[in-house]
Amino acid sequence: MHFYTPKSVLVALAAVNTIGAYAGLTTCSSSSEVLSCHNTTEASDLCCFNYPGGSLLQVQFWDTDPSIGPSDSWTIHGLWPDYCDGDYGEDCDSSREVSDVETILKNQGRTELLEYMETYWLSDDESSNEFWAHEWNTHGTCINTIDPSCYTDYYENEEVGDFFQEVVDLFKSLDTYTALSDAGITPSNDKTYTLKEFQSALGDIHGGYEVTLLCDDDTVYELEYYFNVYGNAVDGTYEPAAPLSDSSCPSSGIKYPLKDSSSKSKRATRSHSRRRRQ
Template sequence: MFVAIALVVVALISLSSPTILPVERGLSGLFSPRATSECPFANSASCTNTTAISDTCCFESPGGLLLLSQFWTVNPPTGPSDSWTIHGLWPDLCNGEFIQDCDPSRAYTDITGLLTSAGESDTLSTMQRYWPDYHGRNEQFWEHEWSKHGTCMSTLRPQCLPDESSAGTDAILYFKTIIRLFRAYDIYKTLKTANIRPGATYSLSSLQAALRRAFKVMPDFRCTRGNLDQIYLYFHLRGSAIDGQFIPIDAPTRSNCPARVNYPVKRSPN
């Protein structure tokens, strides 16, 4: 019954609507049976409720404004030359303020070992390629993103996971969720489709139009000295981060880029 309802809802989504990641009943590679949240599909999306919601295992709170940050790092060149890279997923408060380091007891070290022990070699290899640290300190970068931001996601707390979950499953689900979002919002490919390629200067409005046309929402473009180097995509979440819907929204923040933006070449050895 649940699957039938979900399919009907997806079918009714307008072509002009934002690209909403579909409900996924489980993430493979973690459990047998797969991990599921068992959250009701009809829940309100985060930051849209009009009354208090007590079940924060199925409602992301207080950090219900989720920000996916992607890097374009050219000095030193970081990651593949034909792909942006992951910075992180940050659960901000609905008013745009942020929380951090919410549970020091879950500030895991040795993320590589954690993923390897869980049989997540594919996840690890994806992170090594698309979530590198520009200084080469991948492990410290992943540990930082998890402890600072991941521990603040209410729907990924240990008490919100299946009973058979082992220590560290919350972090693994965080990384897998981010990879899922990163793959769904491929900035390099989307800009290339609009004939926007590294090595030239473009109007900010043309960059904005290209992503808005593809994603149906306005991201936040970030520049350093006129060079494009980061893009923020914002979401509300319906249900759990494990298998819920990430609903893209217009960025509540304004770009700091000038009217003309340089999209520099990344001459990556990768």
């Protein structure tokens, strides 16, 4: 079994920043950690147990109309907490909604994180800052283990920076493009592939588990890696898990088109917003 263990990133704040030194989430005792979605009794410490959103999905885009991001990489959609039955909540805490993620990350000294997001976390129909705010407001506020009450010496929006850092760290551990390429699945405007071929290739980086692969008709555009987590969503251990929703792609004839650099100026009608699954 493959385990993804994210590394905590301790950020040294700039001298002009009056927030103070980074303190971080309260440490979870290994003896008290329970794998999310696997508890048999009520968890006593909800800062160390993801609930009710115990299934965490790392979601990636393959956008080609317009083409978004590097031609040799998928891009980030987000990290979504789902209930353990495939249902989910959204917009869970309006009091912690933000509108300017870029400024928050700059004020926290997370410039390298911001630069990475500017390349690999992009929207096809709005500004990056609007997209990031949507992902935090809609999904990040639903992750209970990064609630401000779970922090030591909490400062405003600390959990926002931690959320984006964790999403990026998890994305880096799931190099979809390379996994597919190593299996002979490369972008093409002529070739097609089977769902089984995709699942076999991606299972190699996801503990042998399938992913949820989404298509517009027969063209792949998105996928979802499912995880359960020991501990909190930032310092915890992510364990690959079986998907809780079905793929929408056909069993064969799946198109995986090239990204066309000439189409970057187009504006797509498809929103980044989450689609209800069939």
